[in-house]
Amino acid sequence: MVNLLKVHGSQNHFFILDQTELKQKLSDEELKKLTIKLTDPKTGLLDGADGVLVVNDPVRENALAQMRVINADGSEASMCGNGLRTVARYLSEKYQKTNFLVDTMNASLRVRKDDDFASNVPAFAVEISPVHFNKEALPFDNLGHDRLIDDFAPELYQGLRFSSIAVPNPHLISFVNQRQITGPILGIIGKRLNDKNPYFTDGVNVNFAQILDKNRLFVRTYERGVGFTNACGTGMSATSLAFCLTKPEIAEFDTPINVYNPGGMVKTIVHYENKNYWIELIGNATFTHQISIDEEDLRNSNFATAQITETTEQNAYERFVDNLPKFNDITTLA
Numbered sequence: 001m002v003n004l005l006k007v008h009g010s011q012n013h014f015f016i017l018d019q020t021e022l023k024q025k026l027s028d029e030e031l032k033k034l035t036i037k038l039t040d041p042k043t044g045l046l047d048g049a050d051g052v053l054v055v056n057d058p059v060r061e062n063a064l065a066q067m068r069v070i071n072a073d074g075s076e077a078s079m080c081g082n083g084l085r086t087v088a089r090y091l092s093e094k095y096q097k098t099n100f101l102v103d104t105m106n107a108s109l110r111v112r113k114d115d116d117f118a119s120n121v122p123a124f125a126v127e128i129s130p131v132h133f134n135k136e137a138l139p140f141d142n143l144g145h146d147r148l149i150d151d152f153a154p155e156l157y158q159g160l161r162f163s164s165i166a167v168p169n170p171h172l173i174s175f176v177n178q179r180q181i182t183g184p185i186l187g188i189i190g191k192r193l194n195d196k197n198p199y200f201t202d203g204v205n206v207n208f209a210q211i212l213d214k215n216r217l218f219v220r221t222y223e224r225g226v227g228f229t230n231a232c233g234t235g236m237s238a239t240s241l242a243f244c245l246t247k248p249e250i251a252e253f254d255t256p257i258n259v260y261n262p263g264g265m266v267k268t269i270v271h272y273e274n275k276n277y278w279i280e281l282i283g284n285a286t287f288t289h290q291i292s293i294d295e296e297d298l299r300n301s302n303f304a305t306a307q308i309t310e311t312t313e314q315n316a317y318e319r320f321v322d323n324l325p326k327f328n329d330i331t332t333l334a
């Protein structure tokens with residue numbers, strides 16, 4: 001039997017699959033097929049998810065394990081901030097460690113246990129890096145800019161200013177007003193830039209941010225490989241960096257920024273050290289279900305035999321969210 005976990009960070013939902021516990025690791029093709037089936041809201045398990053987080057043995061020196069991120073459409077992402085917090089918790093409990101490195105596609109990242117956000121709402125802090133601004137790293141093209149930092153890009157949308165930052169997965173950010181953040185523009189831009197298009201040829205995560213106050217944001221994301229999501233950890237991190245760079249009078253480096261999202265709230269801290277930017281992302285790492293399934297059934301996406309046990313953590317998380325200030329009535333997923 002294989003154990004899977006259903007988890008979330010700010011209601012950005014994932015399954016964690018620890019391949020080190022399998023008799024035989026899944027091939028990349030099998031992982032892609034399994035992810036598409038498992039995460040499907042209709043035919044998958046437990047109403048689906050935004051992706052699968054795959055735990056493997058480490059690939060670099062000093063890391064405890066590797067995390068791979070498979071989006072719901074089967075594409076692979078270089079990073080996932082909300083996902084890394086949940087994997088950090090999984091590894092922390094498995095190896096009884098509170099501070100360690102996890103390998104991701106482009107870097108080994110520091111993770112640590114933080115103070116619980118509320119009773120039965122465990123929280124972890126993860127490093128979001130490396131950060132790039134150049135058009136080759138995103139990549140983007142045909143926008144008349146080598147970098148996009150708070151600039152108009154009428155090819156993308158008339159009248160909005162955009163920043164584009166890779167952390168290292170690609171993000172496009174625009175600071176907008178309340179009407180724009182709740183309206184249809186984000187979906188229009190997100191769909192267009194994640195279909196075949198001449199600007200972001202590998203697609204891009206699109207984030208709309210509303211400035212609430214000094215060091216306070218509300219962020220909504222249209223995610224590459226997924227669509228609308230309740231929250232995107234790397235998106236909130238990239239947006240916090242754009243906030244510090246473009247609105248220095250109301251956004252401070254080395255200071256917690258509260259980032260609200262349709263699924264809850266996280267804290268980010270933006271740093272500039274040794275000529276490099278990096279962001280600390282702190283938020284819940286909630287396990288909602290434990291799933292036990294025969295390894296062959298999992299490999300064949302036959303979920304009928306899965307045994308599912310619900311934890312008590314979702315109720316605690318919902319209580320935590322009920323106590324947060326309310327800004328925009330947007331919840332994109334159940």
Ligand SMILES: N[C@@H](CCC[C@H](N)C(=O)O)C(=O)O
Nearest residue numbers: 077080081082169232233234
């Ligand atoms: N929601 C994630 C980001 C997952 C990857 C993204 N879909 C991509 O393709 O870059 C997060 O919390 O960072």
